[in-house]
Amino acid sequence: MTVSANPMRPYLGRLTEVRQLATGIKFFQVELTEAEGRAAFADYKPGQFAFLSAFGAGEAPFGICSTPRRGPYLEFAVQEIGHVTHTLHNLEVGDPVGVRGPLGNCFPMEQLQGRNIVILGGGIGGAPLRPVIHTILDNRAAYGHMTILWAARSPDLLVFTEEFDDWRADWATELHVTVDQGNEGWSGNVGLITHLLERVSPSTENAVAITCGPPIMIHFVFLTLKKLGFAPEQMLTTLEARMHCGIGKCGRCNLGEKFICTDGPVFWQHEISGFLEGFL
Amino acid sequence: MPIDRSLTKELGELARGLLESGQVECVIGYEAAPRGGVRPLFAYSPADAGRLIWSTRCVHNLTTYLHDKKKPRRRGEEPPRVAVVVKPCDSRTINVLLAEGQIERQRITVIGMACPGMEDETGQPLARCTTCSDRLPLVYDLLLGQPPQVTPATDDYADLAQIEALPPAERLAFWLRQFDRCIRCYACRQVCPGCYCTTCMFERDDGLWVDMGIELPQKYLFHLGRAFHLAGRCVACDECERVCPMGLPLRLLNRQLAREVERLYGHRAGQEEALSPLLFELGEEGSPI
Amino acid sequence: MRIATLSHLKSWLDRLAQQADLVAPRDVDGHVLYRPVSSAAEVLFEYERPELSAKDYLFPATEVLLRVEQEGKEVSIEEVLPQRPQVIFGLRPCDAHGLAAIDALFLNQQPQDRYYQQRRERTTLVGMACPKMWDGCFCVSVGGGPTDRSHLDVLLTPVEGGFAVDTVTPKGAGVLAGLEMTSVEGRPPAVEEYARPVPVASPDQWRARFKHDLWMRHGERCLSCRICTYVCPTCRCFDVTDRVVDVQAGRTRIERIRAWDACTSTNYRRAAGGHNSRPTKPDRIRNRFLCKFCYYPQDFGPLGCVGCGRCVVSCPVDIDITEIMREVAER
Numbered sequence: 001m002t003v004s005a006n007p008m009r010p011y012l013g014r015l016t017e018v019r020q021l022a023t024g025i026k027f028f029q030v031e032l033t034e035a036e037g038r039a040a041f042a043d044y045k046p047g048q049f050a051f052l053s054a055f056g057a058g059e060a061p062f063g064i065c066s067t068p069r070r071g072p073y074l075e076f077a078v079q080e081i082g083h084v085t086h087t088l089h090n091l092e093v094g095d096p097v098g099v100r101g102p103l104g105n106c107f108p109m110e111q112l113q114g115r116n117i118v119i120l121g122g123g124i125g126g127a128p129l130r131p132v133i134h135t136i137l138d139n140r141a142a143y144g145h146m147t148i149l150w151a152a153r154s155p156d157l158l159v160f161t162e163e164f165d166d167w168r169a170d171w172a173t174e175l176h177v178t179v180d181q182g183n184e185g186w187s188g189n190v191g192l193i194t195h196l197l198e199r200v201s202p203s204t205e206n207a208v209a210i211t212c213g214p215p216i217m218i219h220f221v222f223l224t225l226k227k228l229g230f231a232p233e234q235m236l237t238t239l240e241a242r243m244h245c246g247i248g249k250c251g252r253c254n255l256g257e258k259f260i261c262t263d264g265p266v267f268w269q270h271e272i273s274g275f276l277e278g279f280l
Numbered sequence: 281m282p283i284d285r286s287l288t289k290e291l292g293e294l295a296r297g298l299l300e301s302g303q304v305e306c307v308i309g310y311e312a313a314p315r316g317g318v319r320p321l322f323a324y325s326p327a328d329a330g331r332l333i334w335s336t337r338c339v340h341n342l343t344t345y346l347h348d349k350k351k352p353r354r355r356g357e358e359p360p361r362v363a364v365v366v367k368p369c370d371s372r373t374i375n376v377l378l379a380e381g382q383i384e385r386q387r388i389t390v391i392g393m394a395c396p397g398m399e400d401e402t403g404q405p406l407a408r409c410t411t412c413s414d415r416l417p418l419v420y421d422l423l424l425g426q427p428p429q430v431t432p433a434t435d436d437y438a439d440l441a442q443i444e445a446l447p448p449a450e451r452l453a454f455w456l457r458q459f460d461r462c463i464r465c466y467a468c469r470q471v472c473p474g475c476y477c478t479t480c481m482f483e484r485d486d487g488l489w490v491d492m493g494i495e496l497p498q499k500y501l502f503h504l505g506r507a508f509h510l511a512g513r514c515v516a517c518d519e520c521e522r523v524c525p526m527g528l529p530l531r532l533l534n535r536q537l538a539r540e541v542e543r544l545y546g547h548r549a550g551q552e553e554a555l556s557p558l559l560f561e562l563g564e565e566g567s568p569i
Numbered sequence: 570m571r572i573a574t575l576s577h578l579k580s581w582l583d584r585l586a587q588q589a590d591l592v593a594p595r596d597v598d599g600h601v602l603y604r605p606v607s608s609a610a611e612v613l614f615e616y617e618r619p620e621l622s623a624k625d626y627l628f629p630a631t632e633v634l635l636r637v638e639q640e641g642k643e644v645s646i647e648e649v650l651p652q653r654p655q656v657i658f659g660l661r662p663c664d665a666h667g668l669a670a671i672d673a674l675f676l677n678q679q680p681q682d683r684y685y686q687q688r689r690e691r692t693t694l695v696g697m698a699c700p701k702m703w704d705g706c707f708c709v710s711v712g713g714g715p716t717d718r719s720h721l722d723v724l725l726t727p728v729e730g731g732f733a734v735d736t737v738t739p740k741g742a743g744v745l746a747g748l749e750m751t752s753v754e755g756r757p758p759a760v761e762e763y764a765r766p767v768p769v770a771s772p773d774q775w776r777a778r779f780k781h782d783l784w785m786r787h788g789e790r791c792l793s794c795r796i797c798t799y800v801c802p803t804c805r806c807f808d809v810t811d812r813v814v815d816v817q818a819g820r821t822r823i824e825r826i827r828a829w830d831a832c833t834s835t836n837y838r839r840a841a842g843g844h845n846s847r848p849t850k851p852d853r854i855r856n857r858f859l860c861k862f863c864y865y866p867q868d869f870g871p872l873g874c875v876g877c878g879r880c881v882v883s884c885p886v887d888i889d890i891t892e893i894m895r896e897v898a899e900r
Contacts, residue, residue, distance in 0.1 A: 006683040007683070008683065010646070012644055014642070055637050055823055056813050056823050058809065058825070059809070060841075083485045096639065096642055242838065242841070244809040247680055250827075252806060276859070276863075314887075315889065320790040345790070457598065458598075461600065466795055467885060471794070485810070492810055492826075493828055494630040
């Protein structure tokens with residue numbers, strides 16, 4: 001019986017990098033140590049997620065924030081918030097982990113080619129958007145203009161700040177950053193991402209907006225995008241929920257008859273507005 | 281099921297008045313259950329109030345629902361004012377919850393019912409009623425009914441004597457047999473007005489004390505642990521045993537500890553409002569120890 | 570029809586108990602439950618509806634999925650897959666329908682649940698027709714019936730002189746090998762039908778009631794326990810976690826387990842940060858009933874309810890699925 005025949009069995013991996021990404025958020029890079037695992041993850045797409053196992057504590061789902069093109073490893077941003085994430089945060093380079101996946105659907109990158117992309121990332125919500133940014137940057141001519149709005153509650157909660165220069169360096173990308181509350185030493189924008197969005201007011205022409213962040217942020221960003229003239233077919237997001245299987249069996253992540261793990265986690269706004277249950 | 285027509289009428293009128301005057305938003309009482317017997321009713325309107333009844337099948341301890349009424353329905357509003365229909369055993373819960381700071385006295389209108397003793401679906405008196413001397417609630421704002429004339433009953437804990445007569449190995453075997461049938465549905469904990477922890481220590485995600493397996497060791501620990509957490513607090517409403525789908529004789533565990541607490545400290549849960557949770561008493565002044 | 574006498578049935582069961590894990594209705598301290606038996610002497614042949622369904626034997630209440638050993642930085646994982654053949658004897662038709670409903674998700678939706686699939690393959694279902702409908706039963710309203718042979722390998726029916734034997738599948742024919750039967754004239758008796766059928770509204774009718782006060786009226790008295798979910802033959806939500814079993818000389822042994830969970834439970838949808846997207850009882854029971862009659866059939870095919878009536882008789886506060894079904898279909 002091959003490993004992949006049991007979707008509840010994780011592939012083995014090893015941590016190759018562990019660093020603080022933001023306050024309470026760590027960055028993990030995982031090298032898959034089994035051939036079947038490497039094969040399974042050979043071609044994962046932006047938007048997909050995986051279950052990371054901290055053996056002894058359990059496993060939890062995280063958006064994969066790397067791309068296969070940039071390296072044979074998997075990268076995750078993990079906020080320390082519960083039992084599994086607490087255990088993960090205590091691991092070091094060289095420690096073993098388990099990985100199950102890749103799971104879920106993905107951002108429709110082919111459909112987005114030739115279009116102008118607006119990316120809105122709030123807090124750790126920026127992590128699943130990072131592979132979208134990388135995919136665009138690594139295939140630049142295939143996509144239109146990219147406008148990135150990046151936000152967090154405070155400067156110490158911004159993720160991937162070390163990549164800002166790379167993003168800004170691109171000739172067809174603009175980056176706007178804001179924090180809800182500044183601090184000493186912060187000279188950038190202060191205010192909610194929705195306010196920033198209204199100020200930047202990206203064109204809706206041939207545009208798609210991709211949002212990820214806390215549910216309440218997604219909700220208000222959708223409203224603001226609508227106000228700016230974006231149609232439901234121009235708005236994408238990726239949702240999350242507590243999950244235990246990721247393969248549509250355990251029942252936990254449903255929004256009405258849709259499961260975030262198998263029908264999503266990436267959804268268009270027009271799909272979400274038809275859901276019986278809201279994501280809030 | 282014989283409904284007490286006169287008290288049902290009085291209760292209905294009383295509830296209607298409380299709702300119409302706006303004194304309360306909701307009256308928590310009992311209604312006839314379509315399949316026979318009785319079930320809880322949340323009456324929000326005079327029409328709802330017309331469905332309230334009083335009978336010898338009103339066995340539920342409705343005070344457990346007071347925990348759901350502590351938060352406002354909408355942000356910025358006040359928590360609701362509610363009325364709750366209580367029997368003497370239920371009223372003891374009110375005292376425990378007041379002593380533990382879990383409910384606000386002024387938000388609750390306690391409708392006390394004089395109690396003739398409750399019966400099960402076969403017409404048999406409930407076990408606790410056969411040894412109960414409290415015919416009037418210990419705390420109430422309004423009182424309905426006349427206390428029946430009964431000879432004061434004493435509780436000699438004869439049911440515990442049977443178990444205690446068993447040698448330890450047999451006693452353990454008895455309890456493991458019971459816990460083996462348990463399906464860890466938590467109905468006993470959920471119905472109990474004394475179990476209101478937001479995260480039960482036996483249901484932690486990190487499995488610190490027990491993991492989530494529905495197996496004998498975890499079930500054993502859960503039941504004994506819960507009984508200890510209720511020691512000095514359990515008012516012997518027996519709801520835990522009533523709701524258990526597998527017929528676990530849970531009242532025996534709680535009664536055993538209640539008897540010890542009474543013997544050692546002279547304390548009976550819910551007798552008075554003034555007494556703090558027993559195990560929180562420190563120092564000599566006012567200490568029951 | 571073919572008939573086996575009780576005595577021949579018992580001999581056959583005794584032999585079966587040697588060859589496979591035999592599960593049958595038993596008296597457990599006055600409660601009728603499907604339980605492992607080691608001989609026919611422990612089996613009940615006249616019984617009402619067992620108080621729990623048989624799903625525990627295909628989808629255990631607690632199941633070890635993986636055994637993990639960690640020593641230093643080295644980890645090895647072993648899958649714990651069921652091996653033993655199993656026969657469930659005396660299965661009520663509604664409980665067979667329940668397994669078929671779980672099959673629709675665990676087997677027919679990719680990827681298959683490997684653990685359930687292994688158990689299911691190794692399990693033979695020998696059903697026992699109900700001589701009447703019990704308190705709460707409404708199987709006939711949801712596509713079942715007290716003598717329904719669907720989803721069984723064999724169906725036995727109590728008759729004069731023993732039990733009529735209906736071989737439903739080749740697997741059933743296989744398990745019956747060695748059971749002495751005689752052919753007689755006649756047919757098994759009909760069963761008294763349930764007097765008042767329960768209407769089953771369409772998924773769209775249930776959808777239309779999503780924002781309706783009926784959930785508050787029926788749900789406010791819910792205790793958020795798990796009785797309805799755990800007695801139900803079709804409910805299948807589960808939780809997964811690791812537990813450390815043993816730490817010895819630098820080697821840690823871990824089990825990854827799954828256990829039954831219930832969407833009625835207060836913290837079912839509570840995420841690690843504290844947010845709960847179904848914070849109230851009406852929210853949760855609405856999800857449970859809509860799952861049964863709207864989501865499950867739309868996603869997987871069969872209804873999520875087989876009309877066994879266990880939730881009806883076990884709910885401590887008389888939340889009655891048939892009452893809600895009537896209200897959705899008729900009001």
